[in-house]
Amino acid sequence: MFTRILIANRGEIAARVIGTARRLGIATVAVYSDADAGARHRDLADEAVHIGPAPVSESYLKGDRIIAAALATGAEAIHPGYGFLSENPEFVEAVEAAGLVFIGPSAASIRAMGLKDAAKALMSSVGVPVVPGYHGERQEAGFLAAEAARIGYPVLIKARAGGGGKGMRLVEAPADFAAALESAQREGRSSFGDPAVLVEKYVSTPRHIEVQVFGDRHGQLVHLWERDCSLQRRHQKVIEEAPAPGLPPEVRRAMTEAALRAARAVDYVNAGTVEFIADGSGPLRPDGFWFMEMNTRLQVEHPVTEAITGLDLVEWQLRVAAGERLPLAQAEIPLAGHAFEARLYAEDPARNFLPAPGPLLHVAFPDGARIDTGVGTGDRITAHYDPMIAKLTTHAATRAEALSRLRRALGQTHIAGTATNLGFLRALCEDPDFAAGRMDTGLIGRRQEALTRVPPPDDAAVLFAALAALDLDPARPFLGFRLWGSASRRVELVSGGTLVARDLRLLGPRHVAVEEGDRSTAFEAVAATPDGFRARHGGRNLHARVVRAGGAVSVLLDGRITDFSVIDPLAVEAAGGAAENRITAPMTGLVCAVPVTAGATVARGDILVVLEAMKMEHSLRAASDGTVEAVHCAVGDPVGDGTLLVEFTPAARRPDEAADG
Known part of the structure; x- marks a missing residue:
C-alpha cells in the first residue's frame, strides 16, 4: 500500500479521499489555487502545495504543476477525484512517465470511452445496446x-x-x-x-440508470449494483438513489451483465460507471435500455453505492492501484436497504437556478445523515468552480424510510449567506410521483414552477426575524415596545426582494401578535433559545433556528429557510422596481455570445446576451418586445454581478409612441 498520495482536486471530493487515506494510515498532499488558500481540503491534508491562480486553466488543469508537486513532496500516487484531469489520458501518461501511479484506469481505457461516438461503436460491436x-x-x-x-x-x-x-x-x-x-x-x-x-x-420518458463497476489488475471485474439518477435538471443530476426503484430482477441482470461487457471491452481497471438510458414509459424491460456513456472515474454519487454495500470505494481504488486484488468476489458483494443522495448547491431556484456565489455566513448540518462537504461557516462559494456546498446521503432498510430521513435531514440543514436549492430539494422529496418511484429525467422540468415556488414569509418567521433584527429579548418582556406610549412597534424587513412590513403588538408577557392591517396572528410563550426562538401558536410548539450576520437574518422554521435583510431607516432608496431598460449580469461570468446590436428590434423571449458561469451557459432574454438602444459588452468580456450589459427600451415605453398617445 502507498505511504503518501497527492489529491489532484479540491472541495468535497478532496476531503472525502483524505478521510479514507487517513483511516488507512496514508499521508496526503493537497493542492490549492489562490481562491482555495483557506479551503477545508487544504487544512485537512498533511501537506499542501500552491499550484496557481484561481482559474482552473491556470491551476487545477495544470498537470505539470500537479506532477511536480507530487514529486517534490514524495507522493507515490495521484488520486484525480472527479472532473478536472480525472479523465484526461495525456495526464495519466504523464503521471506514469514521472514514475508515479495514477489511481484510476489506464490511459487506453479512458481514450476508448472518452469520445462518445467511438465508444458507442465499440459497445455495439460487443453486444451492448446503443441508442x-x-x-x-x-x-x-x-x-x-x-x-x-x-x-x-x-x-x-x-x-x-x-x-x-x-x-x-x-x-x-x-x-x-x-x-x-x-x-x-x-x-x-x-x-x-x-x-x-x-x-x-431522444427517448421521451427516459430513466437514467447506471451501474458501478470495478476491476483489478488480476483480471477480476465486478459490479456493485446500480443507481437511479433520473432526477435531473438540464441533464445534471439532483438526487440519486440506489438501488433503482421498480427494477425487475431480470432487467437488473441484463443491465449489470451489459455493464460488465462494456468494461471488459476496454480492459477496465479501478472504479468506473456504465450509464444507461431506459424507456420509462412503462415497466422496465430487458430490451428497453441503451448504453449512453462510461465515466472512467469515481462518480459524485458514489456514497449511495457505499451505503447499500457497506464498502469504501476510495479504499478499493487505493488497493487496486497499489496492485492488490479486489477485496470481494461478485457473489460476496452485499445489497442492503436503500439510499438517497441530494446535491446541495449555492444557486437560486427562483431565478432559474442561477449560481449564487457568495459568503457562507452559517453552515449547520444535522445528525442522522452522511455529509460530504468541502466548506464550512466563514467560507465563500466562488464563481471559479462548481457551486456545490455539500452532498447529503441517507440510508435505511426501505426506500420510504430512507426518503423520509432525507426530507428530515434537508429540513434541519441551515445555510445562511447565499441562496441555495435546499427548499427545492425538500419540495422534490415531497413530490408524490418521486415518493412512489415514478420518475423520469423530465419530471423536474415539468414541475419546475411548483417545485421552485417561494411562498411569502409566514408570521412566525417574521416574528423571529424581527426579534433578532431588533435585538429584543422576550424575557424582559419587550419593554422597548412601549416607547412613546404605544404597545406596538413597526417592523420593516425585506425578503426575496419584497418589503415585509408588520406591526408587533405586545398582548402580555411573552405574548405577541403580528399584525398586518386587520389581520392578527397571536403567539404565546415567546422565548429566546440558545440557537434562536420558540413560541406556541394554535396548539403547535414552534422552534426556529435564527442566525444574524450584519444586516441579514436567516430563519430556519419547519424545514424552511427564510432570509431577511434589515432596512436601514436612514438609507435612501430609489422608488419602484428594477429598471426595465437595463439588462445587467445576474452573476460573475464571461460573455460568450451577443446576438443583438444597437438599434435591433427584438421580441419578448429573444436572447440578448449569453453568459458562461459555473461551467454552464445562461441566456439573458428580453422581458418584452422592444428595441436595443446600446450594447455595453462583447464576446470574451469578463463581467461581474450587476454589470450593465444592454440598454433596452420596451415597446410600450418608446418616446415616440408615448407622444402619440
Whole structure:
C-alpha cells in the first residue's frame, strides 16, 4: 500500500479521499489555487502545495504543476477525484512517465470511452445496446441537421467529449436545430477543447440508470449494483438513489451483465460507471435500455453505492492501484436497504437556478445523515468552480424510510449567506410521483414552477426575524415596545426582494401578535433559545433556528429557510422596481455570445446576451418586445454581478409612441 498520495482536486471530493487515506494510515498532499488558500481540503491534508491562480486553466488543469508537486513532496500516487484531469489520458501518461501511479484506469481505457461516438461503436460491436443516432466524424451543420431529420425529432445533441450535462441540448423541432448545435459546439469547445458533437434519438420518458463497476489488475471485474439518477435538471443530476426503484430482477441482470461487457471491452481497471438510458414509459424491460456513456472515474454519487454495500470505494481504488486484488468476489458483494443522495448547491431556484456565489455566513448540518462537504461557516462559494456546498446521503432498510430521513435531514440543514436549492430539494422529496418511484429525467422540468415556488414569509418567521433584527429579548418582556406610549412597534424587513412590513403588538408577557392591517396572528410563550426562538401558536410548539450576520437574518422554521435583510431607516432608496431598460449580469461570468446590436428590434423571449458561469451557459432574454438602444459588452468580456450589459427600451415605453398617445 502507498505511504503518501497527492489529491489532484479540491472541495468535497478532496476531503472525502483524505478521510479514507487517513483511516488507512496514508499521508496526503493537497493542492490549492489562490481562491482555495483557506479551503477545508487544504487544512485537512498533511501537506499542501500552491499550484496557481484561481482559474482552473491556470491551476487545477495544470498537470505539470500537479506532477511536480507530487514529486517534490514524495507522493507515490495521484488520486484525480472527479472532473478536472480525472479523465484526461495525456495526464495519466504523464503521471506514469514521472514514475508515479495514477489511481484510476489506464490511459487506453479512458481514450476508448472518452469520445462518445467511438465508444458507442465499440459497445455495439460487443453486444451492448446503443441508442439510435449519428456518431460519425462529419460535423457540417447541414449534414448534422439532415441526420437529425433522418433520426426523427426530438433529438439530443451531445458534445462527444462531454460529461455532466455540458454541451448537451434537447431539440424538439427542426427550426431550433441550428442554434442548439452552435451552442452545444461552443460549450463543448470551452469545456473540453472539442466542439464535435453526436446526434441521438431522444427517448421521451427516459430513466437514467447506471451501474458501478470495478476491476483489478488480476483480471477480476465486478459490479456493485446500480443507481437511479433520473432526477435531473438540464441533464445534471439532483438526487440519486440506489438501488433503482421498480427494477425487475431480470432487467437488473441484463443491465449489470451489459455493464460488465462494456468494461471488459476496454480492459477496465479501478472504479468506473456504465450509464444507461431506459424507456420509462412503462415497466422496465430487458430490451428497453441503451448504453449512453462510461465515466472512467469515481462518480459524485458514489456514497449511495457505499451505503447499500457497506464498502469504501476510495479504499478499493487505493488497493487496486497499489496492485492488490479486489477485496470481494461478485457473489460476496452485499445489497442492503436503500439510499438517497441530494446535491446541495449555492444557486437560486427562483431565478432559474442561477449560481449564487457568495459568503457562507452559517453552515449547520444535522445528525442522522452522511455529509460530504468541502466548506464550512466563514467560507465563500466562488464563481471559479462548481457551486456545490455539500452532498447529503441517507440510508435505511426501505426506500420510504430512507426518503423520509432525507426530507428530515434537508429540513434541519441551515445555510445562511447565499441562496441555495435546499427548499427545492425538500419540495422534490415531497413530490408524490418521486415518493412512489415514478420518475423520469423530465419530471423536474415539468414541475419546475411548483417545485421552485417561494411562498411569502409566514408570521412566525417574521416574528423571529424581527426579534433578532431588533435585538429584543422576550424575557424582559419587550419593554422597548412601549416607547412613546404605544404597545406596538413597526417592523420593516425585506425578503426575496419584497418589503415585509408588520406591526408587533405586545398582548402580555411573552405574548405577541403580528399584525398586518386587520389581520392578527397571536403567539404565546415567546422565548429566546440558545440557537434562536420558540413560541406556541394554535396548539403547535414552534422552534426556529435564527442566525444574524450584519444586516441579514436567516430563519430556519419547519424545514424552511427564510432570509431577511434589515432596512436601514436612514438609507435612501430609489422608488419602484428594477429598471426595465437595463439588462445587467445576474452573476460573475464571461460573455460568450451577443446576438443583438444597437438599434435591433427584438421580441419578448429573444436572447440578448449569453453568459458562461459555473461551467454552464445562461441566456439573458428580453422581458418584452422592444428595441436595443446600446450594447455595453462583447464576446470574451469578463463581467461581474450587476454589470450593465444592454440598454433596452420596451415597446410600450418608446418616446415616440408615448407622444402619440
